[in-house]
Amino acid sequence: MKNTLLLALGLTLSAAAINGPAGAAGASDGDAERQARWDEIAKSIFGARKIEPTDTLIQIDAPARALDAALVPITLTMPDKGRIKGVHFVIDDNPSPYAAHFRFGPAADPGELRLRVRINNYTNVHAVAELTDGRLVEATKFVKASGGCSAPMGMSDEEAMRGMGDMKMKFAESQPGKPLEATLMIRHPNFSGMQMNQVTRDYTPARYIQTVSVTYGGQTVFDLDGDISIASNPVINFALNPAGKGPITVAATDNQGGRWEHSFTAPSPSN
Amino acid sequence: MSARASRREALFGGLCLCCLPARGFAAEPLRLKEVGPGIFVRRGPHEEATPENGDAIANIGFVIGRDGVLVTETGGSLADGQRLRAEIRKRTDKPIRHVVLSHVHPDHCFGAAAFAEDAPNVIGHHALRPALESRGAYYRKRLEEILGPGRAGEVVYPTQSVTGGAEIDLGDRRLRLTAHGTAHTSCDLSMLDTESGLLFPADLLFVNRVPSLDGSLIGWLKEIEALKGLGAGRAVPGHGPAIVDVAPALADLTRYLSALRDETRKAIAADIPIEAAVGTVAQSERERWVLFETYHGRNVTQAYKELEWE
Numbered sequence: 001m002k003n004t005l006l007l008a009l010g011l012t013l014s015a016a017a018i019n020g021p022a023g024a025a026g027a028s029d030g031d032a033e034r035q036a037r038w039d040e041i042a043k044s045i046f047g048a049r050k051i052e053p054t055d056t057l058i059q060i061d062a063p064a065r066a067l068d069a070a071l072v073p074i075t076l077t078m079p080d081k082g083r084i085k086g087v088h089f090v091i092d093d094n095p096s097p098y099a100a101h102f103r104f105g106p107a108a109d110p111g112e113l114r115l116r117v118r119i120n121n122y123t124n125v126h127a128v129a130e131l132t133d134g135r136l137v138e139a140t141k142f143v144k145a146s147g148g149c150s151a152p153m154g155m156s157d158e159e160a161m162r163g164m165g166d167m168k169m170k171f172a173e174s175q176p177g178k179p180l181e182a183t184l185m186i187r188h189p190n191f192s193g194m195q196m197n198q199v200t201r202d203y204t205p206a207r208y209i210q211t212v213s214v215t216y217g218g219q220t221v222f223d224l225d226g227d228i229s230i231a232s233n234p235v236i237n238f239a240l241n242p243a244g245k246g247p248i249t250v251a252a253t254d255n256q257g258g259r260w261e262h263s264f265t266a267p268s269p270s271n
Numbered sequence: 272m273s274a275r276a277s278r279r280e281a282l283f284g285g286l287c288l289c290c291l292p293a294r295g296f297a298a299e300p301l302r303l304k305e306v307g308p309g310i311f312v313r314r315g316p317h318e319e320a321t322p323e324n325g326d327a328i329a330n331i332g333f334v335i336g337r338d339g340v341l342v343t344e345t346g347g348s349l350a351d352g353q354r355l356r357a358e359i360r361k362r363t364d365k366p367i368r369h370v371v372l373s374h375v376h377p378d379h380c381f382g383a384a385a386f387a388e389d390a391p392n393v394i395g396h397h398a399l400r401p402a403l404e405s406r407g408a409y410y411r412k413r414l415e416e417i418l419g420p421g422r423a424g425e426v427v428y429p430t431q432s433v434t435g436g437a438e439i440d441l442g443d444r445r446l447r448l449t450a451h452g453t454a455h456t457s458c459d460l461s462m463l464d465t466e467s468g469l470l471f472p473a474d475l476l477f478v479n480r481v482p483s484l485d486g487s488l489i490g491w492l493k494e495i496e497a498l499k500g501l502g503a504g505r506a507v508p509g510h511g512p513a514i515v516d517v518a519p520a521l522a523d524l525t526r527y528l529s530a531l532r533d534e535t536r537k538a539i540a541a542d543i544p545i546e547a548a549v550g551t552v553a554q555s556e557r558e559r560w561v562l563f564e565t566y567h568g569r570n571v572t573q574a575y576k577e578l579e580w581e
Contacts, residue, residue, distance in 0.1 A: 063546065067568040071576065073546035114544060147413075152405040154485065155457065168580070172542045181542070185579065196405055233576070237544065 034124050041090055041097050046136060051128060054137035058129040062141050069148030071231045072119050076127050081111040086130040091229050093123035095149060099229035105220025107244045109179035114237035117229050118148035118192065150194040153232065157204055160189035165260035167250055171267050179239035180266060186252055192228040209234055210255045217246025301354050304513040307467045309335040312513040317480045317561040320347065320417050327351040329378040329509055333359050336441020339368035343471050345382030349424030352382025367391050369439055372429055373473030374456045375402040377410045383427035395429030396450045396458035403428055433460060454491035463501050470503035470517060478511025478520050481560035482527060484570045488577055492528050495521055527556050535574040545575045
């Protein structure tokens with residue numbers, strides 16, 4: 001695959017397949033440069049707070065090479081879930097690296113979280129967990145991808161915005177006493193500000209989901225601060241605390257004043 | 272080694288770029304097959320774009336009529352288009368009146384710049400212009416990263432936009448164009464030679480090379496039915512042999528796309544996440560297609576994105 005390009009398919013796939021310094025910004029950076037970039041980002045988000053590496057408290061599962069740089073699936077696993085207060089996800093070499101910040105509430109089961117992101121360059125991704133005792137721990141993974149933020153959507157802006165704010169929630173089969181797995185889907189183009197408009201040949205202004213708040217029976221599941229690195233039509237997999245009951249509400253806002261609310265009913269556990 | 276690095280080395284070596292061994296493909300004449308009277312096709316290899324193949328990977332060709340020539344597909348780079356034009360000129364001095372751009376993908380579009388001096392009627396689906404406006408510059412940049420600066424070719428826009436259908440009269444033969452709904456891409460145009468019944472489905476038909484999904488899976492399966500309705504017996508696929516029997520080729524394509532649809536739906540229903548589905552969906556197709564490993568996972572991703580909202 002060296003120095004080849006999947007042009008027949010085009011778009012983001014081609015970007016993902018480039019394996020040379022010409023095609024992938026950041027591909028040739030050394031470890032020291034990557035570390036320096038992370039140090040700078042970490043300082044801007046966490047100030048002087050210490051961040052300890054961990055192999056156990058949080059783990060990242062991501063493809064070593066993205067199939068689609070505009071939709072890179074990320075799984076965060078936090079086995080010691082009682083100690084997890086929140087998670088920050090950072091894509092170091094993206095134009096806007098701070099991709100997502102989840103703050104969990106009492107109605108969450110923060111053992112696993114899945115989301116889909118855009119990745120613009122060969123980059124380290126960092127997941128920083130905030131523990132209940134106030135400590136910060138981080139895991140990192142290197143992902144090869146390029147062009148995920150600038151890749152055109154393949155449809156007009158109008159088409160991409162159709163149904164904006166629609167939501168779906170799917171639930172895995174639940175068992176009594178076990179966390180209830182849920183998948184939240186939100187229709188939203190999440191324009192990155194780096195995609196060219198088809199008609200004006202100007203860049204489509206960034207329009208992205210800024211906050212998502214999920215509650216279960218009035219209690220917080222999570223509050224999310226999002227950014228342009230979240231893939232279009234955001235999909236988030238999470239789990240609910242089995243002790244919860246009542247309606248699940250989702251409130252989302254975007255950076256252009258869009259505001260949407262939907263309510264869902266969790267299935268009752270099958271015995 | 273990157274294209275950029277090789278250029279630098281070439282300049283340091285005092286060589287001109289066009290003499291680089293990697294550009295050898297541009298000097299070789301095309302091997303064409305006459306698939307019907309006055310209908311010539313160059314078969315593209317089942318490869319990805321490389322400096323060596325110059326992105327000359329699609330099936331391209333032309334039709335010679337009484338009043339002029341129609342280019343059925345232009346090629347994947349300026350050089351690919353120039354070679355095609357040279358082959359036309361070896362066979363006829365009739366004017367090159369029409370150039371068909373079958374869809375937005377670079378391996379079909381970037382040869383168009385080679386026909387600028389002919390000032391042809393450039394025919395495309397009505398959705399091709401917006402697609403080129405959105406992706407053209409992006410594709411060109413990516414292609415030049417592979418081939419070298421200036422070697423992709425200008426983005427050429429259609430001058431005749433087709434909605435529904437259109438007919439081109441070359442004097443002694445008429446070619447019927449059909450603008451399809453979103454399928455392989457958002458702007459697929461097929462062409463039928465009404466005299467011989469030969470169909471030019473472009474990338475609506477992949478043969479042997481794994482199909483690439485960049486439009487709509489459900490839409491593609493629907494447009495396959497539309498292609499069948501045209502009643503053609505033989506076709507020049509966008510990728511594959513220069514000419515094939517339509518029925519078995521469409522049957523293979525339908526089998527792949529149906530497996531992709533059905534098994535992606537099953538994965539979604541079973542809460543199998545997208546990252547796992549790319550490794551499990553339609554694996555029975557693995558041995559049947561060239562470049563499966565390279566494209567299939569991406570196809571599953573596209574299918575999943577489309578079907579999860581059903």
